[in-house]
Amino acid sequence: MPTPVERTARHTPPTPSRRRPLIERVTGWSARNRKTALLGWIAFVVLALAVGSVLGGKGPKSYDPGESGVAQRMIDQAGPNSRPPAESVLVQAGPSSAGFGTDAAMRQAVSQVAAALRALPASTLTNVQEPTATAAQGLISADGRSALVTFQLAGPGYGWDDADTTVAAAEQAVAKVAAAHPELKIVEAGDASVNQAVAKATAKDFAKAEQTSVPLTLLVLLMVFGALVAAGIPVLLSITAVAAALGLMHLAGHWVPVNNSAASVVLLVGMAVGVDYSLFYLRRVREERLAGRSPEQALRITAATSGRAVAVSGLTVMVSMAGLLFTGIDTFTGMTVGTIIVVLLAVIGSLTALPALLSLLGHRMDAGRLPWLGRRRAAARDSRMWGSLVGQVVKRPLVWGGSVLALLLVAALPALDMRLADPSLQNELPRSVPEIANMVAIQDAFPGSPAPAIVVARGAVVHSPAFDQAIAALHREVAASGGALHEPVAVTPVGEAANNTVVVYVPLAGNTSDAPAVAALKTLREQALPQSLGKVAGLQYAVTGETAVSDFADAVRSSIPIVFAFVLGFAFLLLVAAFRSLAVPLVSILLNLVSIGAAYGVMTWIFQDGHGSSLIGFHPYGGVISWLPLFMFVILFGLSMDYHVFILSRIRELHLRGADGRLAVTKGISGSAGVVTSAAGVMVAVFSIFATLSMADYKMLGVGMAVAVLIDATLVRGILLPSALALLGERAWTLPGWLAWVPSLSVEGEAEAEEEPVPDAAPEYDLAVLETQYEPVRELGRV
Numbered sequence: 001m002p003t004p005v006e007r008t009a010r011h012t013p014p015t016p017s018r019r020r021p022l023i024e025r026v027t028g029w030s031a032r033n034r035k036t037a038l039l040g041w042i043a044f045v046v047l048a049l050a051v052g053s054v055l056g057g058k059g060p061k062s063y064d065p066g067e068s069g070v071a072q073r074m075i076d077q078a079g080p081n082s083r084p085p086a087e088s089v090l091v092q093a094g095p096s097s098a099g100f101g102t103d104a105a106m107r108q109a110v111s112q113v114a115a116a117l118r119a120l121p122a123s124t125l126t127n128v129q130e131p132t133a134t135a136a137q138g139l140i141s142a143d144g145r146s147a148l149v150t151f152q153l154a155g156p157g158y159g160w161d162d163a164d165t166t167v168a169a170a171e172q173a174v175a176k177v178a179a180a181h182p183e184l185k186i187v188e189a190g191d192a193s194v195n196q197a198v199a200k201a202t203a204k205d206f207a208k209a210e211q212t213s214v215p216l217t218l219l220v221l222l223m224v225f226g227a228l229v230a231a232g233i234p235v236l237l238s239i240t241a242v243a244a245a246l247g248l249m250h251l252a253g254h255w256v257p258v259n260n261s262a263a264s265v266v267l268l269v270g271m272a273v274g275v276d277y278s279l280f281y282l283r284r285v286r287e288e289r290l291a292g293r294s295p296e297q298a299l300r301i302t303a304a305t306s307g308r309a310v311a312v313s314g315l316t317v318m319v320s321m322a323g324l325l326f327t328g329i330d331t332f333t334g335m336t337v338g339t340i341i342v343v344l345l346a347v348i349g350s351l352t353a354l355p356a357l358l359s360l361l362g363h364r365m366d367a368g369r370l371p372w373l374g375r376r377r378a379a380a381r382d383s384r385m386w387g388s389l390v391g392q393v394v395k396r397p398l399v400w401g402g403s404v405l406a407l408l409l410v411a412a413l414p415a416l417d418m419r420l421a422d423p424s425l426q427n428e429l430p431r432s433v434p435e436i437a438n439m440v441a442i443q444d445a446f447p448g449s450p451a452p453a454i455v456v457a458r459g460a461v462v463h464s465p466a467f468d469q470a471i472a473a474l475h476r477e478v479a480a481s482g483g484a485l486h487e488p489v490a491v492t493p494v495g496e497a498a499n500n501t502v503v504v505y506v507p508l509a510g511n512t513s514d515a516p517a518v519a520a521l522k523t524l525r526e527q528a529l530p531q532s533l534g535k536v537a538g539l540q541y542a543v544t545g546e547t548a549v550s551d552f553a554d555a556v557r558s559s560i561p562i563v564f565a566f567v568l569g570f571a572f573l574l575l576v577a578a579f580r581s582l583a584v585p586l587v588s589i590l591l592n593l594v595s596i597g598a599a600y601g602v603m604t605w606i607f608q609d610g611h612g613s614s615l616i617g618f619h620p621y622g623g624v625i626s627w628l629p630l631f632m633f634v635i636l637f638g639l640s641m642d643y644h645v646f647i648l649s650r651i652r653e654l655h656l657r658g659a660d661g662r663l664a665v666t667k668g669i670s671g672s673a674g675v676v677t678s679a680a681g682v683m684v685a686v687f688s689i690f691a692t693l694s695m696a697d698y699k700m701l702g703v704g705m706a707v708a709v710l711i712d713a714t715l716v717r718g719i720l721l722p723s724a725l726a727l728l729g730e731r732a733w734t735l736p737g738w739l740a741w742v743p744s745l746s747v748e749g750e751a752e753a754e755e756e757p758v759p760d761a762a763p764e765y766d767l768a769v770l771e772t773q774y775e776p777v778r779e780l781g782r783v
Contacts, residue, residue, distance in 0.1 A: 024307070045244040075495075079494065088442055091109050097144075114149050125154055128151040201694045209264065217682050217686060233278055257334055266342050272682070277347065280313075284305055314343050319570050320637050321339045323567045335631065408594050412601040420557065452507040462493075462539070473531065484520040524543065571641065581735055592640050595640065599707045608623055616692070
């Protein structure tokens with residue numbers, strides 16, 4: 001085996017006359033022209049916000065994949081917002097009531113509700129329907145104790161443009177009747193009222209995430225750095241990157257569909273990667289300063305090492321996220337574009353504004369030290385705890401690695417039964433929201449209402465007797481469905497008459513997204529409609545509605561192989577290029593899959609199976625949100641590469657300088673463990689905030705991401721990675737000839753030293769032999 005000196009000679013650092021890589025030149029220019037670089041970054045952020053505010057607006061609309069999306073497009077093609085918002089008012093008597101037929105108070109309340117609604121201006125609402133003694137029209141429940149009064153909002157844009165105002169007027173009218181009948185339950189829910197509640201909850205959640213994530217991040221960073229200025233730098237970079245990204249994302253909304261969740265995802269990812277990249281940079285600067293470098297030398301070496309690691313990490317996150325574009329699903333498009341933008345800006349800011357700011361601060365970077373904590377944190381020395389642990393791991397890699405691998409595989413087992421299903425609005429928000437509680441009450445009394453299947457039919461024949469006969473046949477199919485489908489089947493024209501488009505509402509059994517509802521939708525699509533509307537020549541029809549969003553889960557499942565192949569293939573080539581190894585990429589991909597699988601298992605165990613879900617205010621519905629696992633895979637795979645590239649680059653740096661394999665692993669992980677643990681701590685803290693929000697999407701995303709990062713930064717990077725590298729030995733850093741065509745992409749280990757570093761005290765590991773082996777490496781004096 002080559003001696004340390006022989007291995008070092010084989011990897012002689014480049015000469016000073018060599019033209020420096022682009023990243024070093026960019027960061028070097030930023031450090032020398034610090035005021036220009038800082039002012040340029042600030043001006044760019046302000047400009048991005050201004051452009052997004054002034055020029056941003058709604059562009060392409062987001063549609064569901066599959067048949068549901070086809071139906072949604074047909075409705076929009078009939079006219080803008082051509083399906084008016086439908087609302088329902090529930091009038092419900094107590095258990096002692098004889099029912100609508102004989103309960104005078106109940107019938108009086110129903111009449112008063114209908115009269116109050118009809119008294120509103122025609123520009124506010126229309127088509128008020130109420131049950132009568134002779135015509136219940138499916139508006140009386142099976143037990144007779146519940147009645148519905150239905151109506152549609154009117155006005156510009158078929159009622160959607162002014163929905164917030166008009167539905168408020170209706171709610172006030174209903175509330176007055178409810179106050180006059182305290183013995184009855186009189187509540188309202190529907191398209192506009194629930195949409196308004198969702199919008200308010202989303203805005204409240206986003207504001208809470210903003211207000212909580214920044215102080216919490218700053219608190220964690222204060223514990224990491226022990227100094228106010230150093231802790232504030234990552235937060236400042238993250239906030240500016242997120243602000244600029246939101247502005248550019250609003251501008252991009254002219255060309256790509258951007259949904260409501262995109263801004264929250266940008267905040268989540270932007271804070272995570274912005275802090276990560278800043279920590280990588282600041283940690284290396286402190287190390288070089290501790291080794292006796294001047295501020296200029298420290299910045300240059302940091303650019304050549306951690307700067308490159310940041311660039312490679314950012315590229316990995318962006319390309320991983322781009323894998324979602326292969327799904328062709330509109331929901332992912334806005335998230336993907338926003339995430340790529342914020343990661344790109346975080347990388348640019350780390351390579352320009354950050355070195356400029358550090359150059360401007362110089363020794364003042366550690367200003368504002370906290371008592372007792374500041375001096376120790378500013379030292380940036382190796383972690384004794386991680387050094388001791390990894391030292392034990394590399395001595396017994398099979399025992400340690402095998403135990404942790406078995407533990408993570410057990411944690412991943414629940415994921416084998418993961419069911420992709422989107423929650424109904426009843427499960428999307430807590431039932432403490434009045435509109436959601438009202439919808440649940442209506443759903444319980446009238447299954448399938450107020451969220452029926454929506455059949456969109458288009459063609460000139462909708463005005464013909466043949467279509468009327470098909471609707472009559474559909475009524476017969478509903479009656480013969482064995483309870484899967486319900487009355488009332490209602491037909492409503494949409495858009496202008498010349499557009500020849502109608503909507504047929506068919507209530508379904510079950511509760512929107514549960515198994516009975518999905519089975520009822522299948523009955524409607526595969527049996528009832530083919531035997532009725534399907535027999536009308538020249539008629540095009542498609543089904544949408546809340547239950548039909550199961551099409552989304554089907555589209556996600558079909559795209560998983562393509563996305564996985566793209567992300568894993570790119571990661572493999574990137575790691576081969578960065579580390580000139582075959583074993584390292586394969587091990588890295590395997591470890592990432594293990595950690596993500598464990599996170600999937602925990603998420604399934606909590607949210608699908610319901611274990612401990614009440615602690616976070618979640619009502620299980622028997623599934624996991626369909627877009628979440630695939631999104632988590634690409635974002636976690638990219639984010640985990642932040643840690644992975646940073647740690648492996650430090651290990652490879654020591655290996656190229658001649659360190660023994662086990663020593664390189666121990667020293668590399670102990671030297672980078674502090675920054676990795678700190679970055680992971682910030683991520684876990686920020687992701688945990690999302691678990692406290694009201695929306696089910698955010699809860700699942702927050703818990704899943706926090707668990708995955710925690711597992712990845714501790715068990716995987718601290719035990720499984722060193723176990724694998726210890727077992728591989730020198731084979732970890734060899735590249736077979738058939739991969740020689742992959743271009744080289746250096747990460748760390750190539751920074752040249754202009755003067756000998758001042759040796760610092762070596763950390764005390766449990767393995768005394770490793771400590772003695774490290775001495776000749778330090779004397780080589782190459783960083």
